[in-house]
Amino acid sequence: MIKSDDTIEVLGARVHNLKNIDVIIPREKLVVITGLSGSGKSSLAFDTIYAEGQRRYIETFASYARQFLGGLERPDVDKIEGLSPVIAIEQKTTNKSPRSTVGTITEIYDFLRLLFARAGEAYSYNTGEKMVSYSDEQIQELIMKDFEGKRINILAPVVRARKGHYRELFEQIAKQGFLKVRIDGEIKDIEPGMRVDRYKTHDIEIVIDRIAVDQEELTLQRIAQSVKVAMNYGDDIIMVLAQDSDNYRYFSRHLMCPTTGISYPKPEPNNFSFNSPKGACDCCNGLGTINQVNLKKIIPDNKLSIKAGGIAPLGDEKKSWIFKQMEVIAERYKFSLNDPISKIPEEAMEIILNGGNESFSVVSKVAGITKNYKIDFEGIVNFIKNQFEESESASIKRWAKEFMDEITCPECGGSRLKKEALYFKIGEKNIGELIQMDIETLINWFKELPEQLSSKQSSIANEILKEINTRLSFLSDVGLTYLSLNRSSRTLSGGEAQRIRLATQIGSQLVGVLYILDEPSIGLHQRDNERLIKSLESLRDIGNSVLVVEHDKDMIERADYVIDIGPKAGKNGGKIISTGTPAELLKEDTLTAQYLNGKMKIEVPKHRREGNGNFLKLVGATGNNLKNVSIEIPLGTLTCVTGVSGSGKSTLVNGTLYPILNTHFFNAVAKPQPYKSIEGIEHIDKVICIDQSPIGRTPRSNPATYTDVFSDIRSLFAQTPEAAIRGYKPGRFSFNVKGGRCDTCEGSGVRTIEMGFLPDVYVECETCQGKRFNRETLEIRYKGKSISDILNMTIQEAVKFFENIPKIYRKIKTIDDVGLGYLTLGQQSTTLSGGEAQRIKLASELSKKDTGNTFYILDEPTTGLHFEDIRVLMDVITKLVEKGNTILIIEHNLDVIKLADYIIDVGYEGGSKGGKIVACGTPEEIVKNKKSYTAQFLKAELKN
Ligand code: ADP
Ligand code: ADP
Ligand code: ZN
Ligand code: ZN
Numbered sequence: 001m002i003k004s005d006d007t008i009e010v011l012g013a014r015v016h017n018l019k020n021i022d023v024i025i026p027r028e029k030l031v032v033i034t035g036l037s038g039s040g041k042s043s044l045a046f047d048t049i050y051a052e053g054q055r056r057y058i059e060t061f062a063s064y065a066r067q068f069l070g071g072l073e074r075p076d077v078d079k080i081e082g083l084s085p086v087i088a089i090e091q092k093t094t095n096k097s098p099r100s101t102v103g104t105i106t107e108i109y110d111f112l113r114l115l116f117a118r119a120g121e122a123y124s125y126n127t128g129e130k131m132v133s134y135s136d137e138q139i140q141e142l143i144m145k146d147f148e149g150k151r152i153n154i155l156a157p158v159v160r161a162r163k164g165h166y167r168e169l170f171e172q173i174a175k176q177g178f179l180k181v182r183i184d185g186e187i188k189d190i191e192p193g194m195r196v197d198r199y200k201t202h203d204i205e206i207v208i209d210r211i212a213v214d215q216e217e218l219t220l221q222r223i224a225q226s227v228k229v230a231m232n233y234g235d236d237i238i239m240v241l242a243q244d245s246d247n248y249r250y251f252s253r254h255l256m257c258p259t260t261g262i263s264y265p266k267p268e269p270n271n272f273s274f275n276s277p278k279g280a281c282d283c284c285n286g287l288g289t290i291n292q293v294n295l296k297k298i299i300p301d302n303k304l305s306i307k308a309g310g311i312a313p314l315g316d317e318k319k320s321w322i323f324k325q326m327e328v329i330a331e332r333y334k335f336s337l338n339d340p341i342s343k344i345p346e347e348a349m350e351i352i353l354n355g356g357n358e359s360f361s362v363v364s365k366v367a368g369i370t371k372n373y374k375i376d377f378e379g380i381v382n383f384i385k386n387q388f389e390e391s392e393s394a395s396i397k398r399w400a401k402e403f404m405d406e407i408t409c410p411e412c413g414g415s416r417l418k419k420e421a422l423y424f425k426i427g428e429k430n431i432g433e434l435i436q437m438d439i440e441t442l443i444n445w446f447k448e449l450p451e452q453l454s455s456k457q458s459s460i461a462n463e464i465l466k467e468i469n470t471r472l473s474f475l476s477d478v479g480l481t482y483l484s485l486n487r488s489s490r491t492l493s494g495g496e497a498q499r500i501r502l503a504t505q506i507g508s509q510l511v512g513v514l515y516i517l518d519e520p521s522i523g524l525h526q527r528d529n530e531r532l533i534k535s536l537e538s539l540r541d542i543g544n545s546v547l548v549v550e551h552d553k554d555m556i557e558r559a560d561y562v563i564d565i566g567p568k569a570g571k572n573g574g575k576i577i578s579t580g581t582p583a584e585l586l587k588e589d590t591l592t593a594q595y596l597n598g599k600m601k602i603e604v605p606k607h608r609r610e611g612n613g614n615f616l617k618l619v620g621a622t623g624n625n626l627k628n629v630s631i632e633i634p635l636g637t638l639t640c641v642t643g644v645s646g647s648g649k650s651t652l653v654n655g656t657l658y659p660i661l662n663t664h665f666f667n668a669v670a671k672p673q674p675y676k677s678i679e680g681i682e683h684i685d686k687v688i689c690i691d692q693s694p695i696g697r698t699p700r701s702n703p704a705t706y707t708d709v710f711s712d713i714r715s716l717f718a719q720t721p722e723a724a725i726r727g728y729k730p731g732r733f734s735f736n737v738k739g740g741r742c743d744t745c746e747g748s749g750v751r752t753i754e755m756g757f758l759p760d761v762y763v764e765c766e767t768c769q770g771k772r773f774n775r776e777t778l779e780i781r782y783k784g785k786s787i788s789d790i791l792n793m794t795i796q797e798a799v800k801f802f803e804n805i806p807k808i809y810r811k812i813k814t815i816d817d818v819g820l821g822y823l824t825l826g827q828q829s830t831t832l833s834g835g836e837a838q839r840i841k842l843a844s845e846l847s848k849k850d851t852g853n854t855f856y857i858l859d860e861p862t863t864g865l866h867f868e869d870i871r872v873l874m875d876v877i878t879k880l881v882e883k884g885n886t887i888l889i890i891e892h893n894l895d896v897i898k899l900a901d902y903i904i905d906v907g908y909e910g911g912s913k914g915g916k917i918v919a920c921g922t923p924e925e926i927v928k929n930k931k932s933y934t935a936q937f938l939k940a941e942l943k944n
Helices: 041-059 063-069 108-119 136-146 167-175 217-233 321-333 346-354 380-390 394-401 431-436 439-452 455-477 494-508 526-541 553-558 582-586 591-596 649-666 709-718 721-726 775-779 787-791 795-801 806-820 834-847 867-882 933-943
Strands: 007-013 021-026 030-035 077-081 086-089 151-163 180-183 186-189 201-212 237-242 248-252 289-293 356-363 370-377 404-408 424-426 514-518 545-549 561-566 575-580 615-621 629-634 638-642 677-679 686-689 750-755 758-764 854-859 886-890 902-907 916-921
Touching (some): 007 041, 030 041, 041 086, 041 545, 041 561, 086 494, 108 424, 108 431, 108 455, 136 217, 136 248, 201 217, 217 237, 321 346, 321 370, 346 356, 346 370, 346 380, 380 394, 455 494, 455 526, 494 526, 526 545, 526 553, 526 933, 553 582, 561 591, 615 649, 629 886, 629 902, 638 649, 649 686, 709 787, 709 806, 775 787, 795 806, 806 867, 834 854, 854 867, 867 886, 902 933, 916 933
Parallel strands (some): 086 514, 514 545, 686 854, 854 886
Antiparallel strands (some): 007 021, 007 077, 151 201, 151 237, 180 201, 561 575, 615 629
């Protein structure tokens, strides 16, 4: 038995479906919690242990702070002992800010900024020369030497290349006692009322002193004095001009271009930060991208007329000021708002899009009356731009954004930084170039850097370089070598974001922490699994407890201790069915054990489907890292796209193919990544992407509403004799409209409490006790059950209950078939996991009358799924294929890959070394390929 101070003990946990369980978790070990999807793993790991850890953490705040944070509710658990501080490393990409990048979240960018500020060498953006900076003494010496024997002017630059008449400036200069100024290269006496052309740009210097340079002590003193004064007026920059020639030089206390005199401030880390006004590019404010109106989105089809809604932002004709303007423009340019847009004269379109001002009159033919008109229109393009930039309303901004494209900022080329920042270099590279490299290239670059540094640079940079290198190597350990530091965190997949957080945690070197992770193997190719497991082990080895919710076989086998939750999901789960070392687990007879010891397995199919003879061909895809890739997908098959992380699978499928099909079938606006052509679209009749995004974001959506079975159930209730007598229509039984629902909670059954910067909390409505309907509605019963009772039934119960109502039965049965029988019909979609949401979508597809020609796209559908869940899922998918549909899956899981009829393997590596097709063919053909990583792992799988 484990000693109790080496353990975390959870006693009497009852959160969600947990059945009052006790669990002992060894400390400073790698512990895996496994079990079917919905068995209660997250309820234990996140909703019990992590939640209690968070609560205790907040308790330690002073009551003053707690008042803002709010107390957190205690999870439903009797006691947790031995709990250390808990950090959850989740997959949610919580940071949606466009200012957060891989570099900023890992802190590597902060060290890079420090490196460039301390050890960077500045170059002039005018001439490319190395910038120089001098002390006042050095400047005096240089003047004495370079201008010996000459008469010089010492000048203080006060205006550089700016417009204005500068009358006050001249007055002030005169008041200070100076007599001469140099204006645009010409020295003049200052006269009362002096001014210059206000519409031209000017260079103005004050003449501080004129001296003949010789080696006398007195001259030296005078030069020193004048340099000091000139520095004061010139803001640390002076200009020295030989009197008899055009020979001049700038001197600066700061970094300065020796030829043109531009100067940079002494660099601080903030000058390299795109989140600081000091460093951010002025054009894009440090975002690296700007939004530009896309004319194609404004006029998607120029065969339509303006009246028929041809100008998308205006919509169909209505009585509005803008449509009146359109009439006037039509009057002036002699066209009709019923003409297709392609027929409208160019000048008229120019005004419609970009605006114009014009008055004109028309003499009516009939009565001879003259009518005056005025065009005064800002143009649709400007209108959209203004709405996007200036509107206070988020929804209007979103609306305007639909007509815009995000493009790379033309000023900074996406580096997000001011020009000056990019002229600081280390080893001949600027910070913008470094953050664009993928991490593998960057690691190699830093390896070679020390040889290129001067000894002074090395001594400053050594410590900083160490920090950068260790952090980069952690990123490499978790398999993310293909990312670049400037990659915006918004665009990361859940798995990538989680592994970055993991790398950051390893970098932080904390000890005594309990880390909880949710399926870190998501999105990772089998090849990189080993390194991921090693990273988790190293977190453990420095003295942390690591608790991982995971289904991956390798991870389970490498754990120190495994906790298996089950036996099934939902109400039929929530118990601990086995605990122990992996070796002990294998001897048990749980589902997990059986899949691990080979008693149960997903069989390799005997035959591969040939498809229906048609193909969908995508030619010449070049998005992100794709190297002119072409693929052929056999229709009527199950096709898998495989390859190591970062090889380009998502770019190919989600970034290119899906938007092409989606635009074709549904007129979607999302622009596909670049490609040459697509062939064979005529052989399919729609595309559906089944992802893990929530089926609804409010407590009002649930499995019954999503699959639409709830409308059938409401009609059924309206047909009961009692409802007929009272005249209740189906709407009475909806919680979304007034009438039958509870008025207090407006049918949601819960009250929302906003928690400041914590997520909203929902508490049960006091009026209806969470039943969502009012008393009268609840009095209507079908076979003894109220509408609320129905919503609280599990799908399994409902299948029995509605056995005799075919329409309802069929829909509910398909949800049961995808393994979700344990959910209740009314379970709020906000409580469903990604995997559960995905299977609801599949079920809803299955229950539809299908055309048999649909193209389905799924991205890692095995996320969150146990071996057994995968078997069920693949049965469902097989059914869809057998009806004639095509399924395209991006997947790493070998249990799925081995079922494919056709595999498209992308690689060879991630990032710049990827983006090619390594191999295509049936699994049997693929395994013959010597270069494919997927083949290496698939081989073993096919032998079984
Ligand atoms: P796992 O992590 O093993 O997939 P979960 O712990 O997420 O399973 O879920 C266990 C059960 O609890 C499931 O039936 C799930 O639908 C249910 N559940 C999860 N979250 C909530 C919630 N917030 N409210 C009610 N039920 C929930
Ligand atoms: P996979 O799906 O195989 O993991 P991806 O298609 O996500 O690969 O990535 C392929 C390459 O494209 C990688 O180098 C990745 O960093 C890059 N990439 C992917 N998405 C983006 C994006 N939104 N912005 C910039 N680069 C991206
Ligand atoms: Zn910019
Ligand atoms: Zn209520």
